[in-house]
Structures are given as structure tokens and as C-alpha cells.
Amino acid sequence: MTNPILQIFTTNSLRTLSRAQFLANRLNGSTVEPVHVLISLIEQKGSLSAKILEKTGIKLTSIKQVILEKNGLDENFKKIINQELAPPKNNNRPAQQSSALDRKNHCPDDRLTTIIKNPLFEFNSTEINKKNEKATKLIDIKLSPHLKKIIQKAISCAASFKHKYIGTEHLLFGVLELNDDFVSQILSKSNIAPSQLTRHLKNILETTSKFSEITDPFSKSSAGQNVAAKEPEAVPDRSILKFFSCDLTDEKIQQNIDPLIGREQEVDRLINILARRTKNNPLLIGDPGVGKTAIVEGLAKKITQGEVPAILARKKIITLDMGLLLAGSIYRGEFENRLKQVIEEVKANPQIILFIDEVHNIVGAGSSSGTLDAANLLKPALSKGEIRLIGATTPAEYKKFIELDSALERRFQTIFVNEPSIEETIELLGGVKKNYEKYHRVHITNEAIESAVHLSERYIKNKFFPDKALDLLDEASSQVKVKSGADPLLKKLAKFEDIKKKLIENKQLAIKEENFDQALFFKKRENEITRGILELKEKIKKSQTKMIGKITEKNVVKIVAQITNLPLSVLSLGDKQKFISLEKELKKKIIGQTEAISQVSSSIRKHLIGLADPKRPLGSFIFLGPSGVGKTELALTLARTVFDDPHALIRFDMSEFAEGFSISKLIGAPAGYVGYRESGKLTEAVKNKPYSLILFDEIEKAHPEIHNLLLQILEDGRLTDATGKEINFKNTIIVMTSNVGLNEFNRQQAIGFSSVGSQETVDFENLKEKISTELKKKFNLEFLNRIDKTIFFKPLGLSDLQKIVELQINDLAEKLTERHLGINISTSAKKFIAQYSFSPDQGARAIRKTVSDLIENPLAEKLLKDEFNKGDIVKVDYKGKKLVLEKD
Template sequence: MRPDTFLEHLSSHLKHSIAHAITLAANFGHPEVTPIHLLLALAEEPGAVAAEILNRVKLSSVTIAAALKCIPTATATPQISPPAKAGTATLVMPELNRSAKAALERAMLIAYERQHQYVGTEHLLYALAETPEPIFAAILQTDKVERQRIITEVEGILEGTSRFPEMEDVKDVMEQIQDIVSEQSPHRHPTTQKCKQERAPSATEVFTTDLTGAASQKTIDPIIGREREIERVIHILCRRNKNNPVLVGEPGVGKTAIVEGLAKKIATGDVPGALKRKKILSLDLTLLISGTIYRGEFEARLKQLIEELTLDLNAILFIDEIHQIIGAGSNQGTLDAANILKPALARGQLRCIGATTIDEYKKHISSDPALERRLQAITVEEPTPEETGAILRGVKTYYEQFHGATITNEALDTAVEFSGKYIHDNFLPDKALDLVDEAAAAVRVNRPPHPLENKREAWRDALVDAIRKKETAIHAERFEEAKQWKKKHDELAKKLSTLEKQIAKEPLSARSRVKRGDIIRVVARRLGLPEKLLSVTDWERLEQMRIFLKTQIIGQDAVIDRVIDRLREAHLGLQPPNKPFASFLFVGPSGVGKTALGRHLAAALYHDERALIKFDMSEFAESHSIAKILGSPAGYIGYRERNRFTDELRRRPYAVILFDEFDKAHPDVQKLLFQILDAGELTDSQGKKIHFRHAVVILTTNVGAELYRTGGMGFSASDATAAPENSDWREGLVSRLKEQFGASLLSRLREVCLFAPLQNAHIEEIVALHVDALSQTMRSRHGIEIRPHATAITTMAREAKNDDFGVRNVENVIQHTVHQLILNILERKRRKKSYTLVKEADVYRLI
């Protein structure tokens, strides 16, 4: 490429400005032409668009000239080239330095990308405005001019500039620029340009993937929501220094999807001007490390990559699982990737986006303050069910196209609901998408094949066969035969493409619809539960729970009815949305079933006993124990460690939270319940909110237990036996609760449930349940069945009754009587299949 062909595309003002910049460098005695020389030349070019823009933003040429005076002058006199003829000599003018060349290249690329008819001073000014030169930033600061304002002004000019088709390839442009540089350097070898035409791939091409490229965009799903996080990423990327956002969140909340969504916005131009024409390059750290055998090989690769990214002002590096750069590539005293990247990250020369989990961020990045201060953490919270529903609706088209099935909105809503309630080893929206994907796959596999799909598979097999036979013919040098197979291959490919379009237009049958039942079937298989158990509605399940709980919690039918009624109200939406789903205070002596009701309630509501999050409040008797709930404050041991309570609730928002023996907790701990019951949320030591809006909160207490055993406060023991039905006794117990907790706490609770003391008949029923459970265990393990006689049940119930221990004493009685009898039977070689438990002459026997 000849320089004169390159110059044809330059405006006359730009030609004059470049020549003037070279003259300025010579006049100042500078050995090189820098971007600042070009900037001053633009400012002093009368009638140029760039000069008008600089005048409009009030960037003075005097300020630029003053900055140039600070650049060191050449230490030697201007070099005189050898005389071409006797009595003649040529003055060698200053050369363009690397930054000036990069600015000219960038200006040409801007003109090419916008298909403009020429390269003008406005293009060069745009390129100069993006330069990371510190002296340029100092000039802007002197005249109080914002870099973004210059870019915005130039953008307005460029949008109205006409386009042209003359420049067919940007590589030609780059070659022409190199020609000019070659002619300026007398020491450059004339064959240099020819050698560069067959260059090796760059480090960015080998070790990164362009997410904004057309190939990547085809595989990226659209981003739904997350506007706040994307806006925050954009703001940090546009900073001058420390412009390196890192997305921190639990696995599956959509950290990588946010970066891919930003890449899609850049590709479509839906970003601010400062990010237009940028490209996000995803780093393959494994590929970067692989094959580095010798010492220094990894550092050389990474330094080359950093150098290329630094020169490319449009490049933004994305490192997924960024914590892996710590220690990556280090061996026997060599630097790891993190330490190599730190200088570039600190100076703002390299823009980087990272993504990692909360655990890895605390473990690796927070422990390295030098690295942490170079990164700007952005917390990515798990989306709400409403946001997850919107995400699923936004991407369902891609799943429908892949599986060839229609996914109903009812199925999407069910996936959000059931994944939140029953799946706790992952986070939204990932776990909801997993259910949809698996359900659609099941529908796709189980439906009978469509006739057109059978034809498509046959043609695909024929296409593969044609390719194989064509290659075989080529290897055997039967080129005429290969030509025939090539022709057949093209015909089949064309037919297959037409058939694919026809299948896409075919209406999907009813069997190809993913419905609510398909999602429930997937969840049931995961949990190992009957499908019918999950298929019932909330209203039906609550009615079934009422019956189930009354068979498990004996003698507390009135309490169970109150609990179920409050849960039904919550399911109807009568509960305020900013409060816990339900809240109860269980009051009663030890052993009447308060904790057991909470345990069975969790299992019945969420089909998982692990849905009960229990706290023994006797462990929170000291004021500092509040850290066990909120986490340690900053500066204390354990500050950066995970907190069991907050982590468990974030993982299981649908749960029963049981604060057992709440009256034993310190008053400071009790006050936390005010915030939970009022706002349905709690703020931990790191400022993160924990939501209780889907949780059932239960407090238990033994306050007033003495009123169950004695008359107390003017009431007789018979009053205690009548318990909740006696209004005077109830008022007396409520009065004790107000003294202990205060009316402010009681008024915030949805229901105060007073458990009734257990009667003899209740204890007999409980004993029968325990013996029956023991009989089932023996039947399954040893083939022995135990049937208790009524008199034995009555006698054991009388022995087990204890006002201090309640039903807990039943287990002790059975252990000391029945267990010993069973051991005696199991020691026998010959034994029966069925035994009856009786008590004869004050002795229990199995006969």
C-alpha cells in the first residue's frame, strides 16, 4: 500500500494538522511526536471541526502548549542524514511515537466502522479523547473539561456524517498507516510489511473469546431485569481509575448472565457513548496456563495479553471465577496471575470485569487487600420470585425451540414456586430453569416422533454418508466420483434446510406442551415423594395437615385449629405482605408438644424435616451472643466468615424458624424479633437484608408453667386442668406473658397459642403411639410384632405422668420396661412372630 493512497482518505485539515504536529515537536526540540502534539495541532488548525469542538468545550491551546513545555527535549542536536549530493544535507524530523500511531490507527478505525467518506480532525480528536495518557488527563483537569463531554460533542458530529463504500477492508487501512510509519523511519527494513502479512494469531485471539462478536451473540440468551446491576457495572467501567467491577453472588443467581447481557447491549448499541464499539473478551484461564512447562512461560503469555489489551482501548477483559487468578501460574518463586495483573488494574490501563461467589471472594480476594482495593465489588442478590418469573418468560422461547415443545406460563409459575419451596441446593433463577429444562426434556423424550422428524433423521444420516463417501473418493483420487457425492451432499443440505423450516412452522401437538403436572413430576422425582402429595392445592394441603397434625400432637386440637386457620388466612393474602408468612407464640409447660408441633409443621408444609431452622435460645443468654444471629461486627473475629442463621434462611426462604425457650434469651436478642415481626426482614452485620416473608416464625416459652400445676394467683388446680377454656385462667397467663415480654411483642405476633395440660387419656394415647412405632420397627427389622393390652397402656400412662417432664417421661418408661423385654426375646433362638404386652402381678411381660 502506498502512502499517497492512504493520504487520499485524509481531509485537508487532518493532513495540515499532522504536518503541524511534526513541526511543533521539532520546534520544541522533542525527539518524538506525542498525542499532545497532535492535540495542539488540532486546536490551532483554523476552520477544522476539532478546533471548533475544543473551543466549545473551552479547552485552551495555551494550556496544551504549557503542557508540551514540560516534556523533556532531545539531548542531542537534530540529526543530519548523510548528504545525497555534494553540498546537501537532510534534517531528520521527529517520528510518531507509539501512542500517536495508535491514535491515528484508532481514528482510521472509527471512520471505517462508521463508513465515513474521509478521516477528519473529528475522528482524530475522538481517538485522542480515549487516550490513557496521564498528561492528557492533567490538561483536562487544568481547564476543568470532562473527557466524556468531548466524546459526546464528537459523537454528535459523527452521527450526521455521510458514509462511503471505498474502504473495503480495515486491514488495508492498517497497512497504509504502517507504510507511512515505515517511510518516516530510515532504519526500517523494506521487507518488514511483507513479513507482517502472514502474522501469527495474537494472544487475545488465542486466549479470549469476544462475547460481543457475532458468533458469541448467537448463543447468548437475552438478559431480563438486572438493570441496576448492569448500570452499576457501566458506571464503574467508565471510571478513570479502579474501573474493574467484580460481580459477587451465590452460584446460579446470574453473574455471568449479567456480563453476557452487557455484551448483547454493546453489540446492539444500547449503551452510553463511552461504551460504544467496546468489546468484552472472556479469558480462558485454563488455556492460558495449559502447556506452560518452562519457568517464565506463563508470565510471558500473560504479559503479552496485557500489552495487547492495554493498546486496544476498546477491550474489556472478563474473568469468570476471578478468584482463580490468585496462585494461577506461580511456580518456584514466580509471580501468579493476580500479581502480574495488579499494576495494569491499578493504573486504569486495563479494564476488567470479574465474577465469583461470596465464599471465594471472602476466602481469596478479601484476604489480599492490594487486589481487593483495585476491584469494585457489586453484590448480585438472588432475584425475587416475581423477577424470576419475568426471567423465565423472557427465555422460554429458546427452550421451546430447543425442545420442540410449548412451555405454558402455568408451568413457569409452578417452577418458580416449587423450586423456592423444595429445592435448596441452588439459587433462583438457576434452579427454576433447571426444572423447566428437565420437564421439557421429559416431554420431548416421551412424545412419539413426528413424521417430518423421522424424515429429517433419515436425511441427516444420508448427509453424513455422502460426506464420508466423498472423503473416501478424494483419498482414493477418484475425483469424478467425489464430485458426484459433493453434488448429492449439496442437494441433501438444501432439502434438509427446507425441511427444518417446515418443521419449525408445524403447530405443536397437545402432547408437546409442558404443563404444571410435568414440573411437579420432576420435583417429586428429585425429592423421592409421591406425585399426588405435591399435586394438591395449598387449601387442600392445609386441611390434610389439620388431620395429620392431630394424629401426631395429642391433646392440642384447639391449638392446631388456630395454627391452621392463621395459615389459611396467610395463603388467602390476608396477611400484610411486609411481615412473616405467619408468627406464633407457643405457651405451655415442658413436654406438651410445642417443639414437636413446630417440627411436624415444617415436615407437613414443605415435605422436609430440614425445613425446620431451630435455635435453642438458652445459648443466647449473653448480650454478645447476638453475633450468632447477625454475624460478628467489623473488626471482630469471624467478621468475614459465613453465618449459619442468615445463610440457612437465604438458602431456605420457605422454612419454619423455631426460637425454642425464647424467654431465656437476652433482652437485646429478644428485641431482634421486633424488626422481624414488623418489617419481615433483618439486617446482618455486613448490611445485607434477610427476608422472612415466606417463613413461619414460632416462639416457645415455659413462662406461667406453674399455673398449670398449682392454683397460683387465686386459681385452683381444676382451673389449670380446664386450661384454655377458662377465661380467668387465660387472662392470668396472658398477664404473666406481658410482664415477661411486654405488650409490644405480643401485639406483633399473629397468634398466642396456649397449650392445654395433658390429661390421662392423652398420655395413654401417646403411650400407644410410641409402642406402635416400636412395633413397626421390630416388624421391619426382626419380624416381630408387639400388641399392647389396654391395661398395660393404662398402667404405663399412669407411671409416665409427670407435671415437670410432660410427655418426655413416656419415652423413659417405655425404655425401662418394653426395651428390656424385647432384648430377652431376641436372645432366644426360637421366638414367635407376635407378642402381647401385659402387666401381671406388677410385672410387665410379653406373651
């Protein structure tokens, strides 16, 4: 019977050791030196060590030269050297010779099996490739002290890299670790530093750490191909599926799976399809995050709990990892071989039900230059009912990949998984909250659950229930846990584990250096630290049963605000006073438009409180009025006030969209046109900033097709771009300005400005009716009816213009504050600027320029001349029909 320890050596490594023994006997008849092993490693063609040494440039000629340079070598020795270091004609010859020699010089007390006494070097013989067994029967290796050390270090190397075999690369590592002078001379002759070669070898060993685990299941023993030796195959010790899958019915996996709430219809249909005789392959189709995988996990939980019909009792649901199956399959046919073996194993075990998430990935997977893809390999087994396969994919991917392959499509029975309703999502979150409470050690209130559902429905439109609501609860709980501070016991545990790691490293180093007394000391300290770690873990386990916080609506709102960049006041309405006093805030910046501000504020409040249609934008308005009365300024102020963001305004000059084809600028070019798949200006802007005010300036100049495009936004709060992606407009405010009736407004502006007191020469209400009639002629009724409010801006009077002058002076005062100066303006000066700036077709636009020309420019000159010092007050007055600047 073969010694178990010999089974861990590969055929090449055994032949290398045999060849080294043979060389030692031929050359000096005493012990095996490291140089003999090095020569054998070079001669072992096809081995990993031979390739490494060949790449580094070490040749037999270099070794021969170093050996012959030694003193005291006679001609007979040189003859043997030249014979033995010549290129071998038959690689098997040394092994045969050495076996005969070893049988002759048999020494039972000096065998390979007697040197491995360290418990660190334990291998499971059943996991060793059985094709080495035949080779080990032919080889009986006698060991010398040097060879023992090489083998010990080789085994230590294999153990450290978690290899289940001893190959030539490990023997090479052992040779280098001995630091033999003769070997160092050989490496020096080849211009190679031993440390450099050792580092290179370690890198190779690290990359092959998992090689044997992946390749062993797929390698077939040569003995198994012998017809005469055919026997019924035993059940394999290791399943191929273990490498590429996860058992959802496993007890440990089930501990981390949330219970399935609802979905009774989908689960019943799933069971019915699995119970079919043929085509028993259900395909779950649903949007991302609706719970397709959760349904399969829920079925697995029902199987483990015995809550399924007898036909599914004791079944196992195995998740197949297609990515892992493809990984590392660099050679032609390697992927097909893996998948074929997986299919054969599933066929042989009718208790297995395969589950492939993102099942559309099997189409084209592993296919290259004429090879079959995963879909074609699975088709025969799927149609005959030889395997059961559950798939999951999205509607878009199903249409793109599976639906196009009718042969694959007919093998699946589709189950459509719809997004749950708000009520179903609340019930679902209530059912799974215990798992989140246990993990985060927090109490999740019912109001937090309802808040997560309603807020995610309103403000998170790129995800689906229940995923988006669960995300909010999870992150809110995580935030509370993180803010509670780190547990000091966890810090202490981390410190202990670091100490244990260092002790293990020191122990292994001591063993490597054969300092066993020191190794025992480190082992003793390691045991003490291990006991301390176990005690700490027990304390931590007890402490983690205590709750550290409570999740309320406030916590959820805070997370939504962070995700959406929306002000907390908009989400929670906690700052109700802000929206109650919205008109007051707007009036601080907008002068003379009390009625317009009131109408806009009322509409916005209605939407924010949830009384308006939730499908539509927060507000949609068309602003009408003469130039320079505050239409654009109101839009800017509204964006800043509602969204707390000075950059929350997206502006479009509609004169740029006068042609029909210019619609592509807003939503992107259609397929087949230049710029296809490039983002449109409107859709991209809203996608990046979904909480904003969109201003369409001079809307009447846009092409009618643009008006039709806006209908979808105004009615449904959404827009589909050229690539088919839906953009959400429900959290935007739509403002359109128009010059319809501009001439009538300008006449009213001129007359109104010259009127005295409350006298009005033109009835403004009649003007509104007249312009409304004109507006209906310009735009379709279906467009106008979808707008929340048509806002008419009144012409500005003299008193209004004086207030605007005061606003401009206040802005200037803020700048002067940095120079420690103040400024005052007299009533006569304000009146002069208002009259000087007024123009019926400009409104208040010229005030900014007048203040700049008559006040700011002269003031800048005086400041340069140091006419005003720190603490001075600049007085602006009207004297001698002009403005003067002087100290107050």
C-alpha cells in the same frame, strides 16, 4: 523466488537436511541415509530434536562406534568419520558447505518441491514465519529416495498434529518411522527402544499443537528490525484479537444471542458514555444474573441492525478473554507484551469497542515481582479516550477491587443495573421464550412463565431476576425434551459419523503405508457415507421443526421442588386436602390440645396460601404450658407434616446461649475474633436446609441480645451472618417454647387431673391472662408483637393420658408385626398406666418409661422363652393390682 514448500521448513530443519546431504557426500558420495539425518539432528544445537535426543542419552560417540564396527572400512574412511562426527565449532558451517555442494550437484527433477503430491499435505504459505525465507534462499537441497520418505513422513506428521511448519522434531519422527536397521542399532547401543522414543515424541508434538498459533502473532521478524529495510507496515493477515476475543457483532454469534427486552435507560446511558470524547468507558455494576452482559449483547445486536446513532454505526464490540490472555504467559513480560499489542491494535482501529466481563479481574492480573498488572497498562489509554472499554462487575467486587484504586475508578463511568421487577421479568421471559421453544422444541405457556417468576421469587433467594426465572424455564423445557426419548435419526447419524471417522483413520493409515489403492477405496466409502450423513441431517432438520411437548405450571413446580428439596404439595398446593386436613393429621399424634392445634394450623394455612406477609417466615409461635403436654411433639409433627421430611427440625437448647457473647455461636464470630469466617450454627443450618422448622427450646433462658437477633428473623425473614452474607428464613417455621408460668401450669395440671367431668376448679382463661402478663414482663413488647401466635397448651386429663398410652401400644404393635404377633390392651390396663405415670411436673413424659418397664421388658423375656408363637395375640390386662401378659 523461493519455493512455497520450502517456507514451511524451519531454519533448523533446513540446516539439518543440508548437513545430512553434506555428510552423505563426504562419507560415500551416493544417497542420504537415515543415519545421516539422525547425526545432523543431534548436531543441530538449540533445536527441539537435539534436546530430545540429548535427554534420551543418544550421543555422537555411540553412533561413531556403531559405524566403525562395520566391516570393510579403511583408514581414510575412519579419518573422515572422526572429523565429521567431532563436535562442530560453527553451527553455520555445514549449511554453507552444503549449499555450495548442492549448487554443484544441481538436479532440477529431484527437488524437494517435486515429492509432495498428496492433497492431504497442503499448507498456506502466507501463514509461515517469514524469517525462514532468508535461510531458504541460501540452501538448495538434493533429495535421495530415503530422504524423500523421511520428508514425506515428517510432513504427514506435521499435518496430523495441525502444525503449520516442519521442524526438526518432525524430521526425527520421520527417521524413526522408517524403521531403519542402522538407526535401530544405534538406539539399541544407547539402551533406547524405538517405540518408546516414538511415544515420547508424539506426546511432545501433541503439547505443541497450538504453540505456533499463539506465538506467531507475537514474534517479530528479524528482517523487520533492519532500519534500512523499513517500509510502511501492511495490514496484518491475522488479528491478534482473534486469539483472545470474540466479536459480538459477528452474524454467527448474533444468531445465539437473545433479544434485549427493556433496559432502555441503561442502553441510552451506555451509548451516551461511549460517545464521549474522553473517559468514554462505561462500567455496568449489578448483582449476578441481572443482565449486565445481556445489555452489552443487546447493544451489539442494535449495531448490527443499524438501530444506533451514527457515531456507533459500523462499530464492533469485541469481548476480551482475560483468562486466555494470561494462559501460558510463563515468562516475565510475556503477558504485558500480549496486552500491549492488543491495546495497540484497538488504538489503530477506532471501530473496535472492547468489552471485559468481570472487569475487576484486570486489577493484579499478570502482576508478579515488580511487573505491571493489566489495570496499569490500560489506564493511559482509558483516560485519553484512545480506546473504548465496556466493563461489567458486581457491587461487591467493584468495592473490593476497583473502588480502592481511585485512578482506575475515575476512568470509568458507572451504570447501575438493578434487578428487574416481577412484571418486567414476565415481559422479558415472554420476549425470549421463542429462542427456548425453538431450541427445546416445546411450547412454553404464559402460565409457565408466570409460575417460574413467582416461584423463583418465593423459593430461590440466592439468585436474581431474570436469571433464576430463565433457569427454571430452561430446565423444565430440557426435562420435557429428555423424557420425549431420543430421535432414531440422531442415533443413525451418530453411527454414520463413527463409520466415517474409522474410514478416515484407515485411509490415512493406508497413505502412510503407501498403499494408495486401498486409500482410494476408503476415500470412495468415505464419500458415500458423507452423502448419507448430509441426507440424514436434512431429515433431522425437517423433523426438528415439530414440537414435542408443552411447558405448563406443573413442569415448573416440579423443577423448583427438585432444586429446593421442598415437597410438591407446598409449592403447587395441588394436594389442598393435605392442608385442609392439617389439624386432623396433627391430632393423630398430639392428644388433648385441640385449641393449640387449631391455632397453629390456621396460621400455617394462611401463609401457605399467600395471604400473610411474604417477607416473614411461614409461621412464628411461642408455646407455653406445663411439661409433658406435647409442645415439642407438636413441633416435630408439624415439621414432618408440612415439609414431608422427618429431619426438617433444627433444634437449639437456649440454655447454651445465656451469655451475650454466645450470639457468635449462632451467626459466627466477628472480624478479629477466634473463629472469624467460620459458619454460625443457626445460619449454616438454615443455609443447608432452608425449608425447616426451627425450635428454640426454653427461649427465656437466652440472653436478651439473642432476643434482639430474632427480631430481624421474625420481621423480615432474613438474618445477616458475621461475614455479611444474608440468610433467608422466609421458608422456615419458627417455634419457641418457654417455661414462663410453669408453677401456675403445674398447679392447674394437678387440679385438672383430679377433676371430674366438665367441672374445673380453676378458670383456664384466667390462667392464660395471668401468664400473658408474666410473659410481657419477661420479654419486650417489640419481640412479642412480632410473633404470629402465643399458643397455650392445656394440662392433660386422665382420658388424654389413656389415649397417649394407646399411641405407645400402637408403636409397639408395629414392631411386633415383624414377628407375626399382635397385641391388645384392656381399658383397665390403660387406666392403670395413665395413673401410674402421671406427675404434675412430668405430664405424659413418664408414660414412655412405664410402657417400657411394665410391658416391653417382660414381653422380651417371654419371647426369648418361646411363650408366644407366630400368629398369637398378646393381651395386656390389669389383674391383682399389676399388669399381666397372656395369650388372647
